[in-house]
Amino acid sequence: MTLEETIKIVNGIETWDDPFNLKELLPYNLTGYDYEKRPVWMVDAGKLDFPSLAKKGQEAWATLEVFTVQAFLRAMKSTAALDSSSDEIREGLFVYDMETFRMEQLNHLQVLAEILRIVQKYNDLSLQLVGGIIILNSNYATQVAVSLVRPLVGRLMEKVEIYGNNRNIWLPRLLKHFSVDILPPQYGGSTNFKPLAEYG
Numbered sequence: 291m292t293l294e295e296t297i298k299i300v301n302g303i304e305t306w307d308d309p310f311n312l313k314e315l316l317p318y319n320l321t322g323y324d325y326e327k328r329p330v331w332m333v334d335a336g337k338l339d340f341p342s343l344a345k346k347g348q349e350a351w352a353t354l355e356v357f358t359v360q361a362f363l364r365a366m367k368s369t370a371a372l373d374s375s376s377d378e379i380r381e382g383l384f385v386y387d388m389e390t391f392r393m394e395q396l397n398h399l400q401v402l403a404e405i406l407r408i409v410q411k412y413n414d415l416s417l418q419l420v421g422g423i424i425i426l427n428s429n430y431a432t433q434v435a436v437s438l439v440r441p442l443v444g445r446l447m448e449k450v451e452i453y454g455n456n457r458n459i460w461l462p463r464l465l466k467h468f469s470v471d472i473l474p475p476q477y478g479g480s481t482n483f484k485p486l487a488e489y490g
Contacts, residue, residue: 315342387427
């Protein structure tokens with residue numbers, strides 16, 4: 291594949307318009323940058339509604355991969371904002387809120403299998419892009435999901451921190467990475483907060 295063909299594909303994915311509006315099922319935002327100048331992405335992963343996705347059919351599941359690649363591209367571009375020749379920024383910090391995730395989600399095996407396939411396929415890219423993952427509001431369903439993903443991602447799990455629903459525990463941990471100014475109000479930030487980029 292030539293450079294021109296690669297650029298064309300990348301540009302096509304960047305401007306791709308999701309026909310199934312998957313971002314409503316998995317909203318994510320660039321909230322700001324941490325103390326290491328890494329982009330901070332917050333993902334409302336608990337909202338990923340497997341039953342709704344299952345009802346959309348296999349064509350919708352297939353778009354999950356393009357949706358994932360598009361999100362990767364946006365995250366990679368966000369690392370360049372504070373990048374310099376003397377201070378290279380190649381990683382991001384990703385915060386996943388699992389508060390509304392339930393066991394019923396995991397009963398949709400075909401959708402789950404497709405998600406696991408995508409996780410495994412892009413694991414090498416994740417290892418390069420992910421500087422850290424912080425999971426908030428973990429519950430039993432989250433623990434089951436993590437146990438399914440763990441064998442597929444290997445060393446990526448070394449970058450993962452998992453917390454329950456006690457804000458008094460996870461909020462100080464978040465604030466070791468970045469200022470409260472880039473936190474949405476539901477996580478203890480200002481009511482005047484606005485994300486740098488919003489998808490969903």
